[in-house]
Amino acid sequence: MSGPQRQGAGPDGDLGNEVEGYLLWQARVAEAERRAREFSGTLDWLTTAQREEIERRYTADSLRRARADLERIAARCVSLRAEYEHRYQVLRRRCVGVALAVCAGFTTLATLLLTL
Numbered sequence: 001m002s003g004p005q006r007q008g009a010g011p012d013g014d015l016g017n018e019v020e021g022y023l024l025w026q027a028r029v030a031e032a033e034r035r036a037r038e039f040s041g042t043l044d045w046l047t048t049a050q051r052e053e054i055e056r057r058y059t060a061d062s063l064r065r066a067r068a069d070l071e072r073i074a075a076r077c078v079s080l081r082a083e084y085e086h087r088y089q090v091l092r093r094r095c096v097g098v099a100l101a102v103c104a105g106f107t108t109l110a111t112l113l114l115t116l
Contacts, residue, residue: 035058039055
């Protein structure tokens, strides 16, 4: 997002992430409700109350499964982030070590050449 920060938006775009998450969840709810209506629509013998109850339960089950999926994905993202941060730290230590070794080598070489 370019330009000045909007009120309530954090440095990492927290407000934008929250709005996006809300909209995605509402789309998930609408999809679950649509699928519940399609499912109960094929059951012609149901009364209106039975149909509404089945739709409610179907929607609740779909949303419970979606939430579990999202929680698993979020946990995996956290573990991947920790993994990559660890790898980055190891790589950075190696790079600093190599750079220091090269500098020490050049310093030693320069000292030897100056003494000759």
